[in-house]
Amino acid sequence: MSEVVKKAKAARETTAALNMLTTGQKNEALTLIADALLAAEERLLAANEEDIVRGREQGTSESLLDRLKLTPERLQGIAQGVREVVELPDPVGETLQQFERPNGLRIEQRRVPLGVIGMIYEARPNVTVDAASLCLKTGNAVVLRGGSAALSSNRAIVAVMREALSRSALPEDALQLIEDSDRKSVDEMLKLNGLLDVIIPRGGASLIRNVVQNATVPVIETGAGICHTYADESADYGMLEAIALNAKVQRPSVCNSMETLLLHESFAAGHLAALADKFTQAGVALKGCEASRRTVPTLAPATDEDFATEYNDYILNVKVVKDVDEALAHIRRFGTQHSECIVTENAANAERFLQEVDAAAVYHNASTRFTDGFEFGFGAEIGISTQKLHARGPMGLPALTSTKYRIAGSGQIRA
Amino acid sequence: MSEVVKKAKAARETTAALNMLTTGQKNEALTLIADALLAAEERLLAANEEDIVRGREQGTSESLLDRLKLTPERLQGIAQGVREVVELPDPVGETLQQFERPNGLRIEQRRVPLGVIGMIYEARPNVTVDAASLCLKTGNAVVLRGGSAALSSNRAIVAVMREALSRSALPEDALQLIEDSDRKSVDEMLKLNGLLDVIIPRGGASLIRNVVQNATVPVIETGAGICHTYADESADYGMLEAIALNAKVQRPSVCNSMETLLLHESFAAGHLAALADKFTQAGVALKGCEASRRTVPTLAPATDEDFATEYNDYILNVKVVKDVDEALAHIRRFGTQHSECIVTENAANAERFLQEVDAAAVYHNASTRFTDGFEFGFGAEIGISTQKLHARGPMGLPALTSTKYRIAGSGQIRA
Incomplete structure (x- = not known):
């Protein structure tokens, strides 16, 4: 035996x-x-x-x-x-x-x-x-x-x-x-x-x-997390900046950190340049979709492979979307059903995001870094289940x- | 594709x-x-x-x-x-x-x-x-x-x-x-x-x-059920007979029917012969352990392989045990963690059985045939899970x- x-x-x-x-x-x-x-x-x-x-x-x-x-x-x-x-x-x-x-x-x-x-x-x-x-x-x-x-x-x-x-x-x-x-x-x-x-x-x-x-x-x-933060058209800029930076750099090596930032096109038009500066100052290397590179030409190009990668590192993909539908479609395609966030002042869009996104934890106006047994108040954590059974x-x-x-x-x- | x-x-x-x-x-x-x-x-x-x-x-x-x-x-x-x-x-x-x-x-x-x-x-x-x-x-x-x-x-x-x-x-x-x-x-x-x-x-x-x-x-x-009924020393004979017959012959082909009847030795001494008659009249072929065959010599011998078999048929194993410990040990060895029953008037033995037996459903004084979504009042049944997760x-x-x-x-x- x-x-x-x-x-x-x-x-x-x-x-x-x-x-x-x-x-x-x-x-x-x-x-x-x-x-x-x-x-x-x-x-x-x-x-x-x-x-x-x-x-x-x-x-x-x-x-x-x-x-x-x-x-x-x-x-x-x-x-x-x-x-x-x-x-x-x-x-x-x-x-x-x-x-x-x-x-x-x-x-x-x-x-x-x-x-x-x-x-x-x-x-x-x-x-x-x-x-x-x-x-x-x-x-x-x-x-x-x-x-x-x-x-x-x-x-x-x-x-x-x-x-x-x-x-x-x-x-x-x-x-x-x-x-x-x-x-x-x-x-x-x-x-x-x-x-x-x-x-x-x-x-x-x-x-x-x-x-x-x-x-x-x-x-x-337990395991993989390709987590997104979506800045909706009506997102408060200060709140979005704080949440996105926290989700990326507070501890990049863990599964609930952000890998891709999705930006509504109107929000991006007003704020992408400033945001890119903030992330660069924080030591984050940025990769962007075509639309984001038109606004900030210094971004490296982001491929589908990048969007499907859990970096666990000081690297971030940026993608401009035309509305919440496109954000939801991107998350459906590349997300790993771990933690997803919408930053918005629009209650209807928040409700739709919380309802439709298929993930273990879905956030409105808070950092995905909170997906954690201790932060949830459970007093212990065996792990973060990324499956749907049990x-x-x-x-x-x-x-x-x-x-x-x-x-x-x-x-x-x-x- | x-x-x-x-x-x-x-x-x-x-x-x-x-x-x-x-x-x-x-x-x-x-x-x-x-x-x-x-x-x-x-x-x-x-x-x-x-x-x-x-x-x-x-x-x-x-x-x-x-x-x-x-x-x-x-x-x-x-x-x-x-x-x-x-x-x-x-x-x-x-x-x-x-x-x-x-x-x-x-x-x-x-x-x-x-x-x-x-x-x-x-x-x-x-x-x-x-x-x-x-x-x-x-x-x-x-x-x-x-x-x-x-x-x-x-x-x-x-x-x-x-x-x-x-x-x-x-x-x-x-x-x-x-x-x-x-x-x-x-x-x-x-x-x-x-x-x-x-x-x-x-x-x-x-x-x-x-x-x-x-x-x-x-x-x-979902699936396998090798279910036991244990007649404790203090079991009421009429109740035990009704429960055991129901568990075996009401619908032998299903997973919650009984495959083995365990009898406390004192209970067996008084009732095994009568019980064997009842089962035989109901068309059930009986196999017994050595002790039960000393009481009812007409029983066929039951092997470990029999105790490990889900008959789903008009066949029943009978085993005489010296106490609740031996009954629990037998269930631990041969049970499939589906449905198990104790018939007893002794509250302490009932509580111990309910607590210690590791099964989806554990009964005191009722037929194992009740393990069913409709009988439990759920109004539907996707199946009976025999695993422990979810x-x-x-x-x-x-x-x-x-x-x-x-x-x-x-x-x-x-x-």
Whole structure:
């Protein structure tokens, strides 16, 4: 039996016990984990140092090594994150519907854990703790498969967390780490129907594509964002400038940042030149459609390929459109159904945009950068779902639950 | 461009218009469809006759031909089914959450259509109308891929429905039928990420397995049910007998019927012989574990393979267990997380069973045959989901929706 199957089975066997836990028991276990991580500072930093040394030998870039590195401060932040999960309300056990049928059957739909969650992710060791604590808070077992660059760190972190679980009401086998860093261990997880209930990939585009293309286990897809901001004819210039700059430059590397700015032709006539200056001053390289290049000839030409690219960088496409219809058509063609924004003073156009655009989050007069579990007030974020089934947009704890119908009868049979 | 891609694209292009429809417009279109189906009786029965003749030539069994056959009465039933969908509340547009953030952003989560739904199903032509009307009611476009045995019927039905749509506010391209009966057209649908938002398979085990194993588009799995009834020590004999017989013989061919009866050893000692007589009288062939065969030596032996089989037939496994723990362990090992029942007068055992069993529907003192959208009062049933993501158990109209966050701001940007 492979490591993956053995550990997934061990995790699966804990699910009956996990179904019986109280919120208090789960919170106590998470508090033990937070304490244990701090108490193990020396051991965890030493293990992390092994990853850093190995990474440096293999020529890993300093920026990646920085993402990988644990420090006493970062460890404190990680432990604090676990304590914040303790404070979150527990969705498990919540009654979603309750009704009685004419035959007297009382039917209740309750939230229950998903079961066993497979997490496939890349290098940062904080994800190991973050994912584990969110899964355990919702009564799920979890099989973690992190990137090989963080293997020593992840091993030490999971060992410390499992030791903490062994002193709690939670079975330590609810938390499993796949140590086999061969790509085959990922492929194996993707096909483990019956042992894994869901796979959540977190990482770059190629990691997510591999999971979506090859998993037979249900997947919650997170990821790509080609987000637009549309300046309508009646947009307030000051508001548009602030929102567009924020959407592009406040953190260009993330999925909810803007890749293309759409401008109504009248708005562009009055403001494109000034806007282009602002973006250039902010260090953003601009590419424009033909019409925008007639107004600002210094723009590089933007191709369809550019409009279909998630730059995650200081690059922005600009396109002039003749009305809201053309803006909507462009978004339909190039958007990835993540986050889209209209800036307008026209209520009818705003309503139409909010209604017609097919995306997880649609904004009127606010930056797309708000698409985030913490900004939405969920207190946690498993990721931002870009699919339409199960969960869409920022995912809080309820996204890690399923439901169960409990039916109470008094001998009813079907006629 | 293949037929599948062409039709899926045409369906996709209607989704923006579908997002803008009112409930009244959708209901009007469905009423036109119901009227049109009745008005086209002659044409539809003639097309159906082609399928029947072809089926008979190909040696199709009379029972399958009967499922395939349309009659004036059946057509009336189908049209009546559409009118019942008109009467159902429209989940689209429902506000699921609404809250304001400290920065003044007003965030609303609303139900929206899924987009384009791919339905892959087998022979009965009523499914064509049923699936189409449920999808259209929820503002979805739908690409239907029925079985080749019903192709003439499905062609005529879809033509009539599209003609009705052309007289409504709904674009007729929202309804598509794949006529290519080669298996490759199914394989093509399974990979149409970006054009199809979800695939729902309806049919036998091999159809569903193919979809789950090969789809990269998200799937809502429906299907297998190995359901148990557990008679606890304190079960009322009369109640248990009625529930168990109902769960087995009221309609053995369906997924929520019972395959294995678990009996507490004390209960079995008093009642197994009488129960075995009752089942035998009802035409059920019994297989039993060793302990049950000591009590009733005429039982055939039941193997692990039997316990893992969904008979969908007049066959029942019987197993004696020493307590609720052993019953739970058996269900964990052999159950398919569909519907499970405990018959007991012991409230603590009932609560433990309801809490610990991991299944879509868990019953105390009622037949598992109630796991059904109509029996639950949903007024419709797209199927019974046996997966944990998105929807679990009987699926009503809300299972055909996704959600969207609408965010209203006044120039907010992220700090």
